[in-house]
Amino acid sequence: MTDPWGALLAEGGRVTLYVAQGGAFEARDFATIGEAQDRSGIPQSRMMVLNDSQRAAPPVPTLPDGPGLLGAVQQGTPAALLPAAARILVAGALGEQPDWDGIVILPEADVTHWVHVSAREIISFQGAATGRLAAALGAGTGQFDEAALGDTMSRPERLAAQLNAAALLGDEAALMGHLLGAELAAMKAYWLGQELRIVGGPAPYAAALASQGAEATEVPRGMAWRAGLVALGAAAGFSS
Helix, strand or coil, X not given: CCCCEEEEEEECCEEEEEEXXXXXEEEEEECXXXXXXXHCCCCHHHEEEEEXXXXXXXXXXXXXXXXXXXXXEEEXXXXXEECHHHXXXXXXXXXXXXXXCEEEEEECCCCEEEEEEECCEEEEEEXXXXXXXXXXXXXXXXXXXXXXXXXXXXXXXXXXXXXXXHXXXXXXXXXHHHHHHHHHXXXXXXXXXCCEEEECCCCCHHHHHHCCCCCCEEECHHXXXXXXXXXXXXXXXXXX
């Protein structure tokens, strides 16, 4: 049996060590990174640390070639930050096709990342604060109004007025439609004519894209996370 290895993630005030052995993963919580390194029983030589304070500019490999550290990716123009954990999800979205070329969409609670991957590299990416705006406006993350989406895509300069009207009417579907329309308009270069994969998230991106004639494959988040960890272990040389 292959010796265990670990991926250490500090996020949101929590420190979690994902321990891999025999094809299975176990999540263990610790108070600090140091405690995880000292008490997990896994040598540091077989541990990957996901550290957002370490950053590289794109293009960068989707995953590192060797053990040690997986950092974030920071882009200057347009300004954007892709956390280390998001790189795991990107790798997992590629699954058994690491050479796949296209756009991976990662809807998070606050920010949705649109990541262009090609030849096993993150080429470029952009972030949209749609989730944060939806929460602030009380839009939720459920249904969206297709007419509102199309209206904002065709006339994005009216977004502020459209949001105000929808908020006054308490129309959550219209709010979400306007926000998604603004995002799709801004990200058109990332989805028009591209292969698309969406890692399961809180907003209805697949349906929004379909309304514009773009098809996307949906990858469950848990599946992407596990597949990404498997790919990380292989890239680090911990598993075959």
